[in-house]
Amino acid sequence: MAVLIEARELRKRFGAINAVDGISLAVTKGEVLGFLGPNGAGKSTTMKMLTGFLEPDSGSAWIGGISVADQPIIAKAKLGYMPEGAPAYGDMNTRRFLQFIAEVRGFDGAEANRRVEAAVEKAALQSVLDQKIDTLSKGFKRRVGMAQAILHDPQVLIMDEPTDGLDPNQKHHVRKLIAEMAKDKAIIVSTHILEEVEAVCSRAVIINKGRIVADGTAESLMRRLSYHGTVAMHVPSSRVEAVKKALLDFSAIASVETIGSANGKVRLQAAARDGAPAAPQLATLIRTRLIEAEEVVVQRGSLDEVFRQITTSDDGARHG
């Protein structure tokens, strides 16, 4: 697959702070990369270097095979970028703003109108075409920012927190839009809403303190959790020991832990060997051995937990 976005060892310092400390990544056509990290992790700075707004201290950024530093105008022509907060000229109305963008991007006449119309339709902006951008709601402003970024149907789309501050309907709309465009573009979306990664991203990269700390699909990241795929069950406290024994007798079960108790019931957590899912074996076991479990839940964990685990773990005094 063609690599459309590439970062090679990007580094950027602001004074004493190492904002981005050697980030390398490649995004191919058809991929939607979710860029995650706590506030101040360097997400925006990385995006600003990829889009040519900031010059890296070292390393290089490539858009569609073009070096952003050497041929900025060609690289930027291949790129749609929505900066954080979707800034737009508030004194213009939506139509004029998009026409301005079309003109600067080198479209004129009928072609410009066609492009503006298509972008307006995709971002569902028909109702606010003649409204000043300053007077638009947050959701519409964000959509104007998206329309601006996709107007020239770029190969590469980079969006900094596209759904931040939107209501659930608006978020859904934006995600649908991203999913629709995904197949013939390379897209990077930064976010700190983790459900979004599962909803739209084919891959997630978590950065912390300017470095990549995890890279994979949402599923593979969740597998990092110690309890991923384990089964939790509630049993009456009188039966705990018997159930534990029954479970451990079963060769597929590696361990059984008590993880809590309340109201005369104990919560047990069973894990299968070699990190395999414990559910299929346990289902048979529960049926054949007549284990009195009141509630049985397969634990997947959440990206939130992966995120917290990865980004709060003490990684030494690297940054002094």
Added chain:
Amino acid sequence: MAELLRKTWAITKREFAAYFSTPLATVFLIIFVALTGAFAFYVGGFFERGQADLAPFFQYHPWLYLLLVPAVAMRLWAEERKSGTIELLMTLPISPWEAILGKFLAAWAFIGVALIATMPMWITVNLLGDPDNGVIVASYIGSFLMAGAFLAIGSCISALTKNQVIAFIVAATICFLLVMSGLELVLGSMRAWAPEFLISAISSLSFLSHFDRITKGVVQLSSIIFYVSLIVFALFANRVIVEMKKAD
């Protein structure tokens, strides 16, 4: 080349329209026309002099520009940085020059509109007498060039800050120094201790001395070069400052 012009033109159009998106532009134009007229009639003694020329009208342009041009220039980059649109602008496929030039030309065109709005003065003086229209044309061109120099400095300062008020004050101060350096008041106080070459160097940096010569009908190449090179220099500085400060 055509490509470069087209993108610059797109930015110029946008910026020019932005001036008229609020009533501020109209207010500015009215103040400019009213003040140039008032100065010419009441301070310059337009009628009392009994001469058919526009010298009393042009004489006060540098002083008016001192406050009005920084007001036109202050928003050019400060607003862009404050609202974050600079990130949008600088990631569009344009060179920084196209952005800088586009903005500068829009503001300059706006001053041009203000100057055109004073044309009734010119018509009046032609109705009243028989002025030297060549001198008047030269003065208008000189005034426009001088405004361009003020403006380029203002644009450059505007890129230094997100705060338009600060941009205004700093630009007005710098322009004030550049105007004052030609006044006898300032030069006289230096004659006692400064060598002659320094005094003539300072005086030659003044907006006033060059403009005075032009309004007297002496259009020297050196005066034109002075204003043009000042514009070019300030816009170069503008580019450097934009690059330095854009991400702050």
